[in-house]
Amino acid sequence: MDIKVGENRFYIGESEKDPLAEIVFCFKKSDIIVIERTFVSEELRGQNIAGQLLQRVVEKAREERLKIIPECTYAQKVMNRGEDYKDVLYNEGTQN
Known part of the structure; x- marks a missing residue:
């Protein structure tokens, strides 16, 4: 699947306005991303598409x-499950 970059989102499909799957985020501060929602259409479910979209956000966070x-x-369920995302997970008690 070709994951495309949109405005504060990564998505799959022909149109950013009508995606087959997407992960939407915003910036709380210049260095903090808030993942607001993840959507995968019924036809793409069961293919780990949500995981791939989340991974793109994590890659962006690590690069930037x-x-x-x-x-x-x-995103809460996946990111809080283990140590894989600890480096990018915001912890209110620490600063970047």
Whole structure:
């Protein structure tokens, strides 16, 4: 699947306005990304598309030295599961 870059989102599909799958984020501060929602259409479910989209946000955070606040339940569940995302997960008690 070809993951495209949109405005504060990564998505799959022909149009950013009508994606087949997307992960949407905003910037809380210049160095903190808030993942707001993840969506995968029924036809793409079961293919780890949400995981691939989340991975693109994580790559962006690592490349740009950003931290992530996962507000959407999918991102929270995945990112809080283990150590893989600890380097980019925002912790209110620490600073970048």
